Amino acid sequence: MTDTASHHNPRDLGLKPLQTVDGTPLKVSLARAKRRARIRAVLLVMPLFLFILVTFFIPVFSMLMRSVENPVVVEVLPSTVEQLANWDETSGEIPDDDVFNALAADFKVAAVDKTAGKVGRRLNYEKSGFSSMFRKTARKIKKLEPPFKEGIIDIDKKWADVDYWRVLKRESREYTDSYFLTALDFTYTDDGERVLKGDDKRIYIDLFARTFWMSLLITGICLVLAYPVAYLLSTLPVRSSNLLMILVLLPFWTSLLVRTSAWIALLQQEGVINSLLVGAGVLDDANRLAMIHNQTGTIIAMVHVLLPFMVLPLYSVMKTIHPSYMRAARSLGANPYTAFVRVYMPNTVPGIGAGAILVFIIAIGYYITPALVGGQSGTMISNFIAYHLETSLNWGLAAALGAVLLVVVLILYFVYDRIVGVDNMKLG
Amino acid sequence: MTNTAEPLVRFVDVQKSYDGVTLVVKKFNLDMQRGEFLTMLGPSGSGKTTCLMMLAGFEPATHGEIFLKDQPINNVPPHKRGIGMVFQNYALFPHMTVAENLAFPLQVRNMDKSEVNSRVTKALDMVQLGQFGGRRPAQLSGGQQQRVAVARALVFDPDVVLMDEPLGALDKNLREQMQYEIKHIHENLGITVLYVTHDQSEALTMSNRIAVFDDGIVQQLASPSVLYEKPDNAFVARFIGENNVLKGTIKEVNGQACVVDVGEERPVHATAVNIGGVNTLTNLSLRPERVTLNPPEHFPNQFDGKVEELIYLGDHIRTRMNVCGHSEFIVKIPNSSDQGQLREGDAVRVGWKMEDCRALDCNDS
Ligand SMILES: Nc1ncnc2c1ncn2[C@@H]1O[C@H](COP(=O)(O)OP(=O)(O)OP(=O)(O)O)[C@@H](O)[C@H]1O
Ligand SMILES: [Mg+2]
Numbered sequence: 155m156t157d158t159a160s161h162h163n164p165r166d167l168g169l170k171p172l173q174t175v176d177g178t179p180l181k182v183s184l185a186r187a188k189r190r191a192r193i194r195a196v197l198l199v200m201p202l203f204l205f206i207l208v209t210f211f212i213p214v215f216s217m218l219m220r221s222v223e224n225p226v227v228v229e230v231l232p233s234t235v236e237q238l239a240n241w242d243e244t245s246g247e248i249p250d251d252d253v254f255n256a257l258a259a260d261f262k263v264a265a266v267d268k269t270a271g272k273v274g275r276r277l278n279y280e281k282s283g284f285s286s287m288f289r290k291t292a293r294k295i296k297k298l299e300p301p302f303k304e305g306i307i308d309i310d311k312k313w314a315d316v317d318y319w320r321v322l323k324r325e326s327r328e329y330t331d332s333y334f335l336t337a338l339d340f341t342y343t344d345d346g347e348r349v350l351k352g353d354d355k356r357i358y359i360d361l362f363a364r365t366f367w368m369s370l371l372i373t374g375i376c377l378v379l380a381y382p383v384a385y386l387l388s389t390l391p392v393r394s395s396n397l398l399m400i401l402v403l404l405p406f407w408t409s410l411l412v413r414t415s416a417w418i419a420l421l422q423q424e425g426v427i428n429s430l431l432v433g434a435g436v437l438d439d440a441n442r443l444a445m446i447h448n449q450t451g452t453i454i455a456m457v458h459v460l461l462p463f464m465v466l467p468l469y470s471v472m473k474t475i476h477p478s479y480m481r482a483a484r485s486l487g488a489n490p491y492t493a494f495v496r497v498y499m500p501n502t503v504p505g506i507g508a509g510a511i512l513v514f515i516i517a518i519g520y521y522i523t524p525a526l527v528g529g530q531s532g533t534m535i536s537n538f539i540a541y542h543l544e545t546s547l548n549w550g551l552a553a554a555l556g557a558v559l560l561v562v563v564l565i566l567y568f569v570y571d572r573i574v575g576v577d578n579m580k581l582g
Numbered sequence: 583m584t585n586t587a588e589p590l591v592r593f594v595d596v597q598k599s600y601d602g603v604t605l606v607v608k609k610f611n612l613d614m615q616r617g618e619f620l621t622m623l624g625p626s627g628s629g630k631t632t633c634l635m636m637l638a639g640f641e642p643a644t645h646g647e648i649f650l651k652d653q654p655i656n657n658v659p660p661h662k663r664g665i666g667m668v669f670q671n672y673a674l675f676p677h678m679t680v681a682e683n684l685a686f687p688l689q690v691r692n693m694d695k696s697e698v699n700s701r702v703t704k705a706l707d708m709v710q711l712g713q714f715g716g717r718r719p720a721q722l723s724g725g726q727q728q729r730v731a732v733a734r735a736l737v738f739d740p741d742v743v744l745m746d747e748p749l750g751a752l753d754k755n756l757r758e759q760m761q762y763e764i765k766h767i768h769e770n771l772g773i774t775v776l777y778v779t780h781d782q783s784e785a786l787t788m789s790n791r792i793a794v795f796d797d798g799i800v801q802q803l804a805s806p807s808v809l810y811e812k813p814d815n816a817f818v819a820r821f822i823g824e825n826n827v828l829k830g831t832i833k834e835v836n837g838q839a840c841v842v843d844v845g846e847e848r849p850v851h852a853t854a855v856n857i858g859g860v861n862t863l864t865n866l867s868l869r870p871e872r873v874t875l876n877p878p879e880h881f882p883n884q885f886d887g888k889v890e891e892l893i894y895l896g897d898h899i900r901t902r903m904n905v906c907g908h909s910e911f912i913v914k915i916p917n918s919s920d921q922g923q924l925r926e927g928d929a930v931r932v933g934w935k936m937e938d939c940r941a942l943d944c945n946d947s
Pocket of ligand 1: 606624627780
């Protein structure tokens with residue numbers, strides 16, 4: 155110790171930073187001790203973090219980027235895009251010769267590279283007709299002689315239509331909002347303004363609303379069904395509650411396809427339930443109930459699939475509510491109903507919140523069950539995302555729809571946090 | 583305080599079985615007067631909580647009848663019994679503030695708002711928690727929660743307040759302070775309290791009467807001093823306070839007195855309390871503080887003892903001796919300056935009066 159002297163002076167002692175026995179300042183050695191713990195924590199988490207990064211964050215991020223990325227037009231038709239900058243799309247005239255010359259040049263390259271079809275397909279999402287127009291033009295461009303303007307319009311009349319040129323110019327930017335506009339049922343007017351589509355032309359907003367409404371309904375039904383079961387589970391002795399829990403978890407253990415075929419056998423028009431009802435004389439043979447391949451089917455099936463996600467959080471919260479609360483309420487003069495509503499229920503709110511948000515978020519993005527038993531009226535937004543990924547191959551739109559869904563879920567989560575508090579949530 | 587015309591609470595031949603095989607409470611009889619502080623004391627599993635639950639209405643009695651103010655209440659639901667209850671874990675509603683907790687019993691009785699407020703304020707002041715009305719139970723210390731629980735059980739003026747080991751979760755100092763406070767509230771408000779504990783010193787300090795429970799039966803129901811001075815049976819003697827037990831055979835019974843052979847040259851002269859005839863076995867019960875060292879001539883019981891162990895406890899010295907072949911014989915020697923210093927291994931003469939030595943039953947061996 156170098157400064158022994160000062161240690162004997164109580165006033166110095168108060169001013170100096172605290173030190174450990176060997177003279178290092180306390181803060182330094184504390185930081186050192188903490189660093190080791192931190193490194194350990196990082197090393198423990200690292201493998202999982204890398205796994206999630208590679209298999210989740212990066213793919214999701216790149217997928218979401220597709221909802222705004224729009225490189226095709228400018229890559230394939232670079233000089234046309236350059237020339238179009240001088241064209242005034244509000245004039246009502248089609249572009250001049252310079253643009254057509256550039257277009258011809260670009261098309262000659264594209265015909266050799268076979269990239270014109272790609273642009274045609276991309277622009278076809280915005281306005282139908284582009285695809286055939288580009289295919290035709292690419293086929294015939296090789297033999298085309300100047301003057302190009304007349305020649306190209308000869309190949310396909312649509313080149314003389316201002317509307318097509320407007321779309322081409324609009325989509326020549328490297329980033330686009332057109333996928334999001336489509337996802338939210340917006341469209342462009344002739345003047346390039348963004349407006350909501352007419353009532354009859356809206357697809358996705360209605361679909362989002364339906365998805366939302368159905369998820370809400372499913373969540374509500376799950377809550378109503380799960381609450382009494384969870385209550386019973388939490389009050390039974392362990393042995394019988396374990397048995398009941400197995401029944402609750404059964405849906406997790408049977409294959410979805412098995413269950414689905416069972417539902418079809420049960421719910422279809424010639425199925426068990428309808429036959430029983432008709433046999434019992436409740437229903438007329440002519441008006442058998444339609445309970446599958448429609449909204450009802452989706453709701454029945456999804457409630458069944460998602461019920462455990464409601465039961466488990468409720469159960470885990472109810473398990474912690476000591477029976478003495480209810481007894482205290484009763485001894486203080488509350489009848490069973492008042493005691494339940496004013497004492498028991500408020501204490502299950504974290505479970506209700508956790509279960510509801512879990513079920514709702516899973517329901518809103520559910521794909522497989524609606525696809526199997528949903529029919530026309532039972533499809534949800536995820537089915538359309540899948541359709542655009544697999545069939546129409548419009549990945550940009552699929553990504554935009556997915557992003558909207560993600561934002562909705564995040565907003566919900568935020569609202570939930572505000573009202574209930576996320577740290578109040580008990581999941582198991 | 584006691585001896586008013588009719589008892590407030592009566593248990594008449596109450597029995598309780600949970601499983602239909604064993605009786606947890608066997609033939610329980612109790613009369614409780616208005617204003618009384620009655621404690622049920624007994625080892626774990628002896629059925630104390632069960633009795634409270636039957637009175638509060640959370641467990642049905644298997645047999646027998648319970649009366650509250652002379653009305654049979656076996657078929658009255660808990661919320662109509664008007665019985666306040668303090669639970670061992672307090673059972674304060676975690677989602678309500680302290681004031682809301684106190685207001686709850688008043689609100690469910692449809693009391694009007696200003697009345698509720700004034701009663702809540704009064705109750706909070708009574709337990710010195712006037713500042714804490716806006717807090718959640720989780721933001722209070724154990725002792726404060728305890729007080730809120732007491733205030734909540736009292737705020738609606740119940741006929742009886744039941745307390746099931748309300749101080750069990752507190753540390754020793756706080757427990758003693760709370761005993762004192764509950765006792766004061768009882769005296770000031772003149773309320774009737776049925777209290778459960780298995781801490782005998784707690785029972786002795788707080789109660790007017792104590793029911794000592796064992797094996798589903800009330801072994802003795804009496805005031806603290808009677809329980810301590812005049813235990814009816816060996817269980818009570820053993821359970822309340824410290825107690826030297828000498829086993830012996832009865833040789834002679836002369837009215838109140840008896841002579842017991844404990845295997846020494848000289849017999850022990852004891853008070854006959856709860857014994858069979860001559861030649862039956864008995865447990866002699868003798869409080870450690872009633873044993874005198876170097877006793878005067880007129881003491882009928884005089885024996886030689888050997889000091890085995892000395893434990894210094896400040897105000898007295900606990901001395902373990904070997905007396906009458908019994909090596910766990912405890913003597914409490916007051917720590918006064920005129921006492922000569924004892925050392926381990928010393929031989930001392932000990933003695934006691936006949937009144938202090940009670941001959942009790944011998945069912946336990
Ligand atoms: N709900 C119940 N079901 C079955 N048996 C029970 C139940 N509650 C209590 N018992 C049994 O009844 C007996 C008495 O229990 P009780 O709770 O009345 O004891 P206690 O005197 O309050 O004990 P402690 O001092 O430990 O609280 C015990 O043997 C217990 O196992
Ligand atoms: Mg108990």
